[in-house]
Amino acid sequence: MPVILASLLSATAERWIGLPPGQQRLACQAMWLVAALGALIVLPWSAGDARSVLPFFTLDPLGCLFLVVFTILGCCSERWIRPGGRLPLACAVACLATFANDAAALMVTGCLALMLALPERQKASAGCLRTLLFAAACAPGVPHGAEWIAIAAALACAAGAGRRQPDFAVAPMLESGCGLLLLCRVLLRPDTVITPAMTATLIAGGMLLAFVRVASALTTRKGCIANAGLAGLPVALSITSIGLLLLAGASGSALTAHAAACTLVLGLVTLWPVAIAFLRTGGLVAEGAGSDHLGRLGGLLLFAPRLAGLFAITLLILTFLPPASGFTILWLLVETALGLLPDGFTAALPSLAFLLALGVLVALTGLAALRLAALLLLGSARSPRMAACPDAIWPALVPVSGALLFAVVAGFVPGGVLRLAEPVLQQLTGAPRVTVQPFFTLVAPDGLSSWMPVGVTALLLLIVLIIRLAQQQVLRSRTHAPVLKREILPDTHVGETTPWLGGLTTRAPWLPFGEPLIWSGVDMAPSSLRSVLFLRGRCRIMSRFRMLRLGARGLHRLRQALRKTAPFADHATAVVLVLVASLSALLS
């Protein structure tokens, strides 16, 4: 009911209802949040007898879980400035897709949601490909055909590029959510046969996708791509956790399978909302700064403290560092991989390689987050437009704050979330409850390791408080004067003469004629990594090899050929349509 109300409020013009300006948006966002909370609360009762919502649509635990994600997406897709739009409608259709118990219903609703979230004309071919793969996975075909197409569709949906338009900033998460829903539905069918190749593809594909995402976030010049790169990590890890779940199920380890299912559930409830809020904040930043080029931003902390604060918090959670909920997912993944660790060095090599890849991923994610923070939050404005970046008003930040609050509170009680999601865990693992998780603590499959997010966070905040009080006390005792409260923006205005600066005139944050400060560029991170990882004489040594020279020449020719085919890019949609149609015809 709240979803229907939210959709109606979203689609209705403000003059028809007559509420004061902005109140309808707030009501709509509140309805979406209520729907998310309601979906989480009704999870334990969704496993009973089939509750038919509509013909072909039934309430089930997995659908309820995905409903949480799509309702939060709907909340964050509502714009304060421009009401309506097709993305909230796409979220509403995706919410309907979570209830679909029939393949045809899932196909129709999922494809409709994906089509409503189609990107602009230049990238429409990728959107069409995702939609067609989605439809093909729902259609009946040869044995193992649907599973493989579902895996391909999930990976293709998760690889969606970031959107430059602020209206569609969260659209990549909608596509990823649809792909993951399809994958779960297809793999959980009773007649599905899981092969080891599928498991390996899911694990390797998820990790590869995560690496591609984080590499794009490290090297790109576009803010939307960097944001989508970091926000895509939870999606990639969810796909990996499904692979680990299948692997643990195949090896007969019930506790490890339970841990992998917990990773998926907690990732959807605690990390996906943060990724959505991160994308939404990134969209607001790009809108306020007037540019999406990372080299033209900077100093956001000075100009828009609220936006910068929310951006920094979501960025910190997405970096997998403790005590945030990103670390919870990482810890569960590591414990799952350790639970599958066989004896013997040779046999354990795949597990060790997976752990090593996780370590590299965490390291690269940390570097990407530092780069984004340095280019966007720190330093000073690199362009005059950035210096005029306005801060967002609080009502415009309500959806982001709401999603973040929801995720943080759920992340502090992981055991409670898992108790609520017990039917989903049973549906995923196919086994009844093994152990009862404590309310605030997560216990690993070994039974000895544990992780308590709220305890560590409370300890950290307590220590911060003690340090701050001790620092103030020391400063008071040394200087014998009250310590002034530090202000983010001192009370000086442009062109004003201030006595404490020696009578000098303060200037605008961006100096048109003063001595410029040289800030680090967008290539700081890739050049630092390149200088460490590659030897300096590499090019001279490698140019001696004939094969490499030939390869370089071939690549050059390929690039030239691709450049010549650029005018035909508009016809890529048709090419994709023909290709997928022929593929579907071959498979069926």
Added chain:
Amino acid sequence: MTLLQIVLSVLLTGLQLALIVFVGPLLSGFRRFISARMAGVPAPPVLRRWFVIGRELGQVPPVQQSDAPPLVAGMITGIVAPFSLAAAVCAALFVPAFTQGLLTRSWSDLLLVGLLLVLARFTALLPGLAQPAERATLAFGRAVALALVLPCLFLLVALLFSAGATTDLASVLTGMNHENPFVEGAPFVLAGAAMLAAVDPVEKSDSEEPGSDGALLMLSRDIAALTWLTLAGDLMWPGSLASVLDSPSFLSGCGALALGVLCWLLRSFLLAIILATGRAFALGDLAAVRLRAASALLLAVLALQLMTAARLMPPVGVMPEENRVSEKAPSVHPATRRTDIEKR
């Protein structure tokens, strides 16, 4: 757990916190002294670091006396410095330094400790990243140096799990308390050596951040370095950890505690000397970073190989011709123990 044990745990945790805050800058000053001696340049006094931190702690951050635009650098230091120090202190409290039975022992997960230290380091680098290009690139280079060592931490977690079927540091260290470091404990000696690569090297130019927040950042860096050294020392020599709670009498408990503190100081200063002697090698910055990352990875892989080889060997005291599995086998072979836990 009785009330007396809880009180003792609180006291031991407080003692460890006080000692870490005191010894961290001292050890950092000692490393600077030895490094300078090894490099053949005039050495600063050992206690200089402490004096600098104490002096700067009472200084108000300098006010910008120019018409330059307002910069984030001054503001961000005030935000991140307490957070960085808190993360470092948190990690230091989770690692048993000289005794077991701390109040925080249930949270002493190796992955948690390692990533808390990474968090402390990354947040301490943010003021550097807010500076203009030259200093920002330098700060990012330090982040890259730490990030290259980070993957080996995950291998060490696997090693710890292979030994004790858990990633809980306190439990595993309790289990291998009496192992010979050159026989059964050899993989952990290698793991400790790999962990030394994560210790932040002392800067060639003595960079001191001004102001009270700068002092907090310096303290955070010193405590993080000491925690890495403590972690490495714990893995190399777990027998040096005193078990005060299990002591039969008060006097023996005090003696064990004093011995544990002495062993902790001894091993930390010894490891600091080993690290500082690295300055004797004439290596460029990039070469040093590559060497640290590669050696950490190789040592971690070698430790895992040694661990699996040790598992295949028969336990000490069991003749090769005895094929039957003894009663103590589950406690010797971690894999078997893991299976038992799973069955339970």
